[in-house]
Amino acid sequence: MTRSFHPILPALTAGIAALCLVATPARAQAATEDTLNVLCSVQADWCSLIQTTFSRVAGIKVNVSVRSTGEALAQINAERANPKTDVWFGGTGDPHLAAAEQELTAVYKSPSLARLHPWAQAKRKLPVPRSWADLLRPEYKGEVQMANPASSGGAYTTVATLVQLMGEDAAWDYLARLHKNINTYPRSGEAPIKAVSRGESALAIGFIALAPGEKALGFPTEAITPAEGTGAEIGAMSLVKG
Template structure:
């Protein structure tokens, strides 16, 4: 009846028996299904290894990894924001691996790999910025924002949305970015002043840009590629990368500790870092993020990590759960609890 159970039994029994067929890979994927599928199919075509794909958001996937810690069912975890990957590494849920392709990657991807002692590697990056509804701005006769300080303009009062950092990794990256750019106290001062202009802190990270697309709010602090995707879907959405500089999120990959198909997982890891694999999958899924391999050209309309002023994001410090808890508690105390 249960194939998963069968796999386990097969693996345990299989220690003495010869290895069967081309093998299997249990791929845990935290990007959108449109992106996960071409990757899984591409790997199957390339190697003949059968991929069983399971798609969940990063937070849900981390919860699942924890629940399965004593009896892991996944082999490799691809995609989704980096912090949960880093947290999983801290908790010993993932294992280190070194692929010869590490040298082919952009510096930010290599940096994450070094900082996590090889447990997690960057596979794509998304830049933080603003999304705005062009129609609504025209109707209200408002200028489009281009810098962080613009957000404090009085005419934007009640028009900005940002996700709740307690629930959304995106919003936490906003705080971490501001702290790294301005220093901690000025950053919280900025967030306090911004608080008056914000009409809601929705719980999900993509909710603000969805609200912008549907004209429910004029501005949002979001990932630039999300704004570009809404625009591609036919909504009047524009985006900007802040002039003072901005932070970014690294979509990451880790090999799960205790992976049953370790060899297949390592082969996948190696394959998916290649420029060909990254290009094919991201084009099929129409993704606008920057890919980790340096040889992948930038998609049209995608924000350029090279020209935007990107800060040197300190993943080791801001990905650690103690620092995260401290900053979130401070945000709760000094910003979230204030009346508007």
């Protein structure tokens, strides 16, 4: 299996969104009734605190079921014809986006939306990078994510690619300058493109094989192969002794 290396970016006008509270469409008005049924996808003690605090403040009985995000999505989908859940609270954004795409959840715009800080309301309007050199542009400061080469084979491949393209000294100089635009170095090679899909980063450096899956899930990502060239690796499998 051959995989190319490339930067990945979302649609240039992708906004910043936090998806943690979603109402199911058929029961979006349930908060006006006497009971609220909640699927909770955060830590159990948080779910318990939410249950008791909201019930006390709102005067509504709250039934909470703790589910992982995958379990919650599966349950809401299974109950599509006869929804039993009012609110799905917490969990990562990806399953919530999947639920929205399947029309399992309702659109909700908080009345506090206008109180967000300007940076949270602003939409990114960045030029599309076409080369490794483009990633050094000052407008990308804090907008690029790359995995840690010490823990990620993909990021190690990035370093090896740059050394082969530029020569060792030039590659290390490039990485030092690129560091100014990097927002974080996660341990996993998949994490950067996930961050792009969630709107947490504008650009990611990763294997091109990761891009189609994100696009198939409906995320506005675009894969680009740098003009100077890119590296590749061959996927492997080994038998362990013993």
